[in-house]
Amino acid sequence: MKKWVLYMLIFVATANFTMVQSQHVCGTIDQTAILERTKMNKRALALHPELRNGEVLYVPLQFHIVTLNDGTGAIGEEKILEQLCRLNEDYQGLNIHFYLKNDFNYIAYTKLYEDPGHQFSSVKMSANKVNNAINIFIVDQIGSNGSGTTLGYYQPNKDWIVAIKSRVNGSTQTVSHEVGHFFSLAHPFYGWEQCPYNINDFGSPLQSTHLPQNCSGALIELMDGSNCEVAADLICDTPPDYNFGLTDPENNCVLDYEVKDYNGDVIDVMENNFMSYFFGCQDYEFTPTQVDLMRADFQSSGRSYLRSSYVPDTTEFFAAQTEVTAPAFNSTTQYYDHVLVDWNDVPGASRYLVKITTGFFTKVETYYHVKDKSELLLTDLPQSENNITVLIWPYNEGSSCNTVPSQTHKFKTGANSVVAVFDLSENQGFRLFPNPVSLKDGNMILWSDESIDNCTIRISDLHGRNIFVKNTALNSGDNKIELESSKINTGIYFMHLSTQNKSYSKKIIISN
Numbered sequence: 001m002k003k004w005v006l007y008m009l010i011f012v013a014t015a016n017f018t019m020v021q022s023q024h025v026c027g028t029i030d031q032t033a034i035l036e037r038t039k040m041n042k043r044a045l046a047l048h049p050e051l052r053n054g055e056v057l058y059v060p061l062q063f064h065i066v067t068l069n070d071g072t073g074a075i076g077e078e079k080i081l082e083q084l085c086r087l088n089e090d091y092q093g094l095n096i097h098f099y100l101k102n103d104f105n106y107i108a109y110t111k112l113y114e115d116p117g118h119q120f121s122s123v124k125m126s127a128n129k130v131n132n133a134i135n136i137f138i139v140d141q142i143g144s145n146g147s148g149t150t151l152g153y154y155q156p157n158k159d160w161i162v163a164i165k166s167r168v169n170g171s172t173q174t175v176s177h178e179v180g181h182f183f184s185l186a187h188p189f190y191g192w193e194q195c196p197y198n199i200n201d202f203g204s205p206l207q208s209t210h211l212p213q214n215c216s217g218a219l220i221e222l223m224d225g226s227n228c229e230v231a232a233d234l235i236c237d238t239p240p241d242y243n244f245g246l247t248d249p250e251n252n253c254v255l256d257y258e259v260k261d262y263n264g265d266v267i268d269v270m271e272n273n274f275m276s277y278f279f280g281c282q283d284y285e286f287t288p289t290q291v292d293l294m295r296a297d298f299q300s301s302g303r304s305y306l307r308s309s310y311v312p313d314t315t316e317f318f319a320a321q322t323e324v325t326a327p328a329f330n331s332t333t334q335y336y337d338h339v340l341v342d343w344n345d346v347p348g349a350s351r352y353l354v355k356i357t358t359g360f361f362t363k364v365e366t367y368y369h370v371k372d373k374s375e376l377l378l379t380d381l382p383q384s385e386n387n388i389t390v391l392i393w394p395y396n397e398g399s400s401c402n403t404v405p406s407q408t409h410k411f412k413t414g415a416n417s418v419v420a421v422f423d424l425s426e427n428q429g430f431r432l433f434p435n436p437v438s439l440k441d442g443n444m445i446l447w448s449d450e451s452i453d454n455c456t457i458r459i460s461d462l463h464g465r466n467i468f469v470k471n472t473a474l475n476s477g478d479n480k481i482e483l484e485s486s487k488i489n490t491g492i493y494f495m496h497l498s499t500q501n502k503s504y505s506k507k508i509i510i511s512n
Contacts, residue, residue: 039234064107091179102130117142137160195243220240233275341375348394356381386412387410444480446479
């Protein structure tokens with residue numbers, strides 16, 4: 001595992017506490033549901049030990065990007081690619097691999113953005129939930145009424161994960177922790193969520209076998225393992241944890257004071273467990289039993305909707321950086337409504353995330369996902385815009401690690417519009433065919449309803465560069481235009497026809 005930072009949830013133990021890992025007081029109901037899955041998966045492992053090992057399990061993800069009503073406030077999509085990488089690194093030892101099932105889904109709804117626990121938010125999430133993936137809703141904030149800072153939660157009765165956008169990236173493990181809950185893991189300190197250990201309240205050795213009823217009344221796990229099957233998370237290789245991480249003053253992943261359980265045995269806590277709350281650990285881990293339970297959960301009947309025969313593209317990149325080749329850096333394009341952004345192919349990449357930012361003081365960011373090619377035609381850029389930047393990330397549906405974004409590429413748009421030029425069509429007395437035209441044939445026919453003594457025929461690419469220019473006269477009827485295959489490639493072009501007092505334009509497609 002790599003060095004990462006473990007997230008902490010800060011809770012306030014009050015009667016109004018909401019959304020620890022659920023929408024219920026103390027989270028008891030949802031944690032109980034998780035523990036029921038734990039028991040079911042333990043029974044399945046006892047009957048089918050082969051569930052512990054085997055081939056890679058591919059897990060589909062659906063990310064929902066929640067914004068304000070006006071569409072602002074969204075997480076940067078590149079952060080989700082970082083999160084995909086982080087999940088795959090955290091779960092690599094489990095032989096579990098995550099992939100993007102669909103494109104990111106945008107939800108413009110302020111109530112959900114600010115308060116996912118609201119009943120209207122739940123209705124909105126239900127309407128957007130997909131049925132063949134783990135649904136992860138990315139919001140701005142969670143919790144209210146003095147509940148503290150909740151960074152994420154899994155809601156079993158809805159079967160979705162919610163996380164705040166500041167914790168969806170490659171440097172925190174909030175989502176990895178919540179996915180652990182999704183796959184049936186409870187906190188190793190179950191029962192202590194609202195009453196983290198302190199010596200004044202609980203003593204050392206502990207003075208009781210159970211937590212007080214105003215906390216949870218739960219059975220307290222003992223260090224000797226004698227009650228590990230029925231206490232806390234019901235997992236015997238996760239040692240007792242009385243929510244020590246929540247109150248670790250140094251945030252150094254060390255329980256630096258001695259605590260004895262009810263039997264007088266010193267607690268040897270596993271600070272670096274993914275499902276604990278310790279902060280600042282060098283490496284985080286799942287125990288072997290936690291791994292077995294998660295694999296069993298994925299293969300259970302209740303998770304059949306996640307399974308398919310589909311094997312995603314998981315090709316890895318190694319410091320592969322894209323280079324934008326067009327438009328030329330700091331150049332001004334001829335058109336503003338037909339601009340081709342082109343870049344080099346990155347070996348192994350089947351997809352690219354393209355971020356276009358326009359404006360200087362008021363910036364507008366737009367994301368595009370390009371599949372199986374390395375170019376993007378932009379038709380909605382502002383006219384005569386002097387501040388346009390491009391950033392591009394290569395990725396695959398199941399691989400987004402070690403990718404390097406392109407250098408920030410700048411260009412400007414011109415004042416000309418392709419759609420402002422008269423269309424070269426029968427309405428103006430012209431007809432152009434075939435379109436698309438095969439490069440092998442290399443001939444197009446320009447039909448004119450009258451003779452024209454002097455005109456210019458010009459073919460330009462999407463950057464405005466001329467690749468064919470011919471001054472000629474047109475006959476009434478068919479006029480043959482021969483394309484030189486040595487000077488033109490397949491792609492999208494524009495044919496321009498200029499007469500004495502008018503100009504016409506037509507988009508043409510040249511194929512193999």
